[in-house]
Amino acid sequence: MHLLVASIGFGLVTASILAIAAVGFTLQFGVTNILNLAYGAIMTASAFLAYAITTSGLGIWAALAICSVASGIGCVLLNRAIYTPYVRRGTGLFGMIIVTISVSLVVEFTLQAIHGSSFVSLSLPATRSYHFGAMVFTGLQLAIIAIAVLAMLCVHVLLRYTKLGKAMRATAADPVLARSCGISTGRVIDLTWLVSGAMCGLAGVVLVINVTSFDTSTGGEFLIPIVAAAILGGVGQPYGAMLGAVIIGVSTEVAAGLFDPTYKDMVSFVILVGFLLLRPQGLFAEIATQKEVVA
Amino acid sequence: MSAAWQFYFATLIVYLGVDILAVWGLNVQFGIAGIGNFAFIVFQATGAYTMAVLTLGPPPVGSFQQYIGGASLPFPLALLAAGLVAGLLSVVIGLIGLRRVRADYQAMVFLVVSLIATSVVNNLTGLVNGPAGLSLIPKPFAGLGFGLVSYDWFYAGMTMGVCAIAYLFVRRLTRSPLGRAMRAARDNEHAAAAVGKNILGLRMTAFVFGGVLAGISGALLVAFIGAWAPGSWLYPETFVFFTAIVVGGAGNDLGVATGALLVPIVFLETTRYLPNFAAPGVVDALQWVMVGLLSLAFLWFRPRGLIPERRQRFKPDPATQRRPAPVLASGPAAGEKVGLDD
Numbered sequence: 351m352h353l354l355v356a357s358i359g360f361g362l363v364t365a366s367i368l369a370i371a372a373v374g375f376t377l378q379f380g381v382t383n384i385l386n387l388a389y390g391a392i393m394t395a396s397a398f399l400a401y402a403i404t405t406s407g408l409g410i411w412a413a414l415a416i417c418s419v420a421s422g423i424g425c426v427l428l429n430r431a432i433y434t435p436y437v438r439r440g441t442g443l444f445g446m447i448i449v450t451i452s453v454s455l456v457v458e459f460t461l462q463a464i465h466g467s468s469f470v471s472l473s474l475p476a477t478r479s480y481h482f483g484a485m486v487f488t489g490l491q492l493a494i495i496a497i498a499v500l501a502m503l504c505v506h507v508l509l510r511y512t513k514l515g516k517a518m519r520a521t522a523a524d525p526v527l528a529r530s531c532g533i534s535t536g537r538v539i540d541l542t543w544l545v546s547g548a549m550c551g552l553a554g555v556v557l558v559i560n561v562t563s564f565d566t567s568t569g570g571e572f573l574i575p576i577v578a579a580a581i582l583g584g585v586g587q588p589y590g591a592m593l594g595a596v597i598i599g600v601s602t603e604v605a606a607g608l609f610d611p612t613y614k615d616m617v618s619f620v621i622l623v624g625f626l627l628l629r630p631q632g633l634f635a636e637i638a639t640q641k642e643v644v645a
Numbered sequence: 646m647s648a649a650w651q652f653y654f655a656t657l658i659v660y661l662g663v664d665i666l667a668v669w670g671l672n673v674q675f676g677i678a679g680i681g682n683f684a685f686i687v688f689q690a691t692g693a694y695t696m697a698v699l700t701l702g703p704p705p706v707g708s709f710q711q712y713i714g715g716a717s718l719p720f721p722l723a724l725l726a727a728g729l730v731a732g733l734l735s736v737v738i739g740l741i742g743l744r745r746v747r748a749d750y751q752a753m754v755f756l757v758v759s760l761i762a763t764s765v766v767n768n769l770t771g772l773v774n775g776p777a778g779l780s781l782i783p784k785p786f787a788g789l790g791f792g793l794v795s796y797d798w799f800y801a802g803m804t805m806g807v808c809a810i811a812y813l814f815v816r817r818l819t820r821s822p823l824g825r826a827m828r829a830a831r832d833n834e835h836a837a838a839a840v841g842k843n844i845l846g847l848r849m850t851a852f853v854f855g856g857v858l859a860g861i862s863g864a865l866l867v868a869f870i871g872a873w874a875p876g877s878w879l880y881p882e883t884f885v886f887f888t889a890i891v892v893g894g895a896g897n898d899l900g901v902a903t904g905a906l907l908v909p910i911v912f913l914e915t916t917r918y919l920p921n922f923a924a925p926g927v928v929d930a931l932q933w934v935m936v937g938l939l940s941l942a943f944l945w946f947r948p949r950g951l952i953p954e955r956r957q958r959f960k961p962d963p964a965t966q967r968r969p970a971p972v973l974a975s976g977p978a979a980g981e982k983v984g985l986d987d
Contacts, residue, residue: 385749387756432941441944444681444748448891448940451683451756451884455937463930574760577753585750615764619757626741626754 352484357607358600359485364575365599366498367556371572372579372591373505374549378425380522380586381542384433384446388454389576392428392547393554394569395457396421398465400555404472414497414555421551422544428453429543454570462566469563494556501549502592508545509588518542522586575602578618582625597621648794655797656869657910662804663866664889664905669815669898670858671886676895676954677819678851679831681752683883684738684759685859690766690878691734692727692860693867697779699723700868710774710781720785724807724864731860732853739852743845759880766875778874785868804865811858815898818854825957827851828896881933885909888940894950903952912939 375389396417403413436449477489487495509515517538520528529535557572558564579598583590598618605617646654667689674680700723703715718726742754767776784796791799818824829837830847838844867873885908893904916932943950 385753387753436944439945439948441948442748444679444752445944445948447681447683447749447752448887449944452937452941455881455884455933456941459930459933459937463927463934467926467930571760574757574764577757581754613768615761616768619761619765622757622761623741626744 353607354604355484356486357604359482359487360607361600361603362485363487363491363494363560363599364603365596366495367553367560368575368579368599369498369592369595370501370549370556371553371576372583372595373502373588374546374553375576376580376583376586376591377505377518377542377549377588378546379580380588381518381546382429382433382539383525384429384437385450385585386433387447387450387573388428388457389550390570390573391454391457391461392421392425392550392569393557393572394564394566395424395461396551396554397558397564397569398461398566399551400558401470401472404474410472410474410555410559414552417551417555418548419551421554422548425543425547425550426540428547429539458566458570465566467565469565471563472558474559490559494560497552497556501552505549505588514538514541574615575599575618578622581622651794652797655794655801657914658801659797659804659865659869661906661910662801662808663862663869664886664909665808665902666811666858666862666865668886668889668893668901668905669811670855670862671883672855672890672895672898672901673815673818673827673851673858674855675887676890676897676901677824677831678827678848679748680743680848680852681748681755682742682852682855683752683755683880683887684742684762685755685855685886686878686880686883687738687759687762688731688735688856688859689863689866690762690873691731692863693873693878694773694779694863695727695730695860696723696864696867697782697873698773699726700783700785701779701781710777710779711771712773712779713771720868723868724861727864728857728861731863732857735853735856736849738856739849743848743852756880759883763875763879776875778872778876780872782867782871782873784871800869804869807861807865811861812898815858819896819898823847823850828957881936884940885913885936888936888943890950891940891943891948892950894952894954896954897950897952900950900952900954904950907951908936908939912936 371389371393375386378389379385399420400410400413400417403416404410408416432453433446433449436446441449474490480487480489480492507515509519517528517533518541520531520533521535521538521542525535528538554569558568561568575598579594580591582594582597583592598621601621602614602617606614667685670688671682671685674682674685698712698714699716699718700720701712701715702717704711738755738758742751742758744751766773769775773779786799787796789799826837826842827847827850829840830842830844834844837847886905889904889908890901891904892908893902894900912935913932916928916935
């Protein structure tokens with residue numbers, strides 16, 4: 351029992367990281383209709399930027415802010431410079447997957463060429479640990495949970511109560527209709543890349559705050575639970591992704607705590623396969639039909 | 646030619662044969678049937694592990710490697726078994742991955758399957774020895790008394806022989822009514838379903854056919870190199886085959902074979918001869934960067950590849966012409982009315 355509660359505690363931390371990443375991933379896909387498999391590589395890039403910033407003497411909080419902004423701007427540029435031109439040239443849905451994986455390889459292995467394949471860890475401020483019953487959190491882990499809750503609230507407010515959020519949902523539902531209603535879909539898509547890119551950068555940094563060490567493939571490997579959480583919630587559904595993140599995060603950590611850490615990825619896999627067989631459209635949504643990407 | 650160069654060229658020919666088999670398999674799945682199988686390397690790996698386990702014999706007590714099963718089958722039987730096991734796995738994975746979803750969504754599902762397969766093999770060390778992999782896989786026909794170099798030439802010849810046999814099957818499939826129906830299902834699923842084609846059945850057929858070829862290619866490769874580990878089949882390896890197909894021309898058997906010559910052999914081998922200008926590992930990393938840039942470049946400048954798929958042309962069916970057709974005109978048989986011109 352004690353072990354179960356303790357591993358639920360770890361699960362909450364994992365779920366928080368996963369929620370930030372999965373909501374960004376699914377938002378990107380839902381609004382822009384591009385399944386960006388370079389997401390993990392961008393998280394890694396952001397983590398290494400954080401490493402560079404913290405080793406240069408600035409604190410981890412400065413690194414979080416800088417990495418989010420840099421990743422957001424980077425994603426806007428990535429979309430403007432690479433993705434949109436390919437879409438305009440008539441690259442199909444599967445062609446775009448090849449484009450995003452190419453970008454992923456270029457980013458990941460450029461980092462590896464620069465940095466090498468050694469593991470590094472961030473130098474983090476020492477924090478005391480807090481006990482809640484059997485759950486133990488370090489101060490940083492509490493901060494991660496707080497950041498995730500704050501980020502989810504921001505996404506909720508953005509989508510429900512702002513004009514931009516309304517425009518995003520309209521663009522996701524029907525880009526042509528949205529455009530003919532006077533929504534500047536190009537601007538909405540730029541802003542979506544900015545927001546989701548910032549979440550991607552944020553997720554990359556909080557991921558490596560929570561692990562002891564990381565290398566250039568860390569973000570790419572984290573893509574499995576991200577995709578699992580996104581599929582679980584229905585790809586393109588931010589609220590589904592939040593729920594998916596909690597389910598995947600907690601269940602993987604409980605499995606790791608009760609049985610064996612090596613079963614972590616397998617649990618995501620079993621949940622994923624089960625969902626693909628029983629409810630491939632996810633918990634929340636009808637599956638996105640064969641629509642083309644908005645240029 | 647010195648022995649070292651002969652050895653090198655024979656090895657390259659074996660690799661070429663293995664890559665050609667693999668891209669044909671992937672081309673039937675992706676180029677013909679339109680399935681973006683990003684887990685392709687898993688099926689090659691399955692064939693390789695099957696070959697290894699079936700020729701290594703039962704693991705001796707206290708051996709440095711542990712694996713399930715273990716038999717000492719003769720090479721041709723093990724080769725067929727490798728194709729069979731990979732084909733069976735294709736059925737299982739196909740049931741999960743071939744559901745009717747968007748092309749990109751499907752590719753993502755397969756990508757996850759590939760990542761998970763690596764993690765399963767790494768973690769269940771009792772299965773095929775985990776991250777350390779299997780080694781000391783016996784060389785087939787080693788008892789025939791070949792010299793070191795002549796054995797490699799023999800193996801290269803055998804690989805090419807398997808390729809030639811596989812080509813007969815591949816050609817037969819891609820140019821048959823079945824292949825046309827697969828293309829129809831790829832180009833317009835609803836139209837193909839409307840003329841009575843079983844879409845899932847066609848895709849599953851293509852998927853299993855490709856899986857069997859992948860398994861055989863993996864088995865040939867592992868019997869030659871003698872070792873196999875999760876590091877040999879990480880998900881970017883599938884991407885090399887996709888790059889070969891994009892470069893060569895998806896849907897064209899000879900095009901993709903050209904791609905297999907150009908991308909994994911010419912392009913990745915020549916970079917070996919670059920002067921070692923940086924720290925170890927940098928050139929390897931840059932190779933992957935170049936593979937990414939290569940497929941980006943081809944998708945931009947020549948998206949249909951070097952040798953594009955031929956446009957299918959069919960004679961108009963006399964039965965559907967306005968003008969009364971001659972009574973004894975021999976049109977295509979009734980079952981073959983595909984009529985998708987583009």
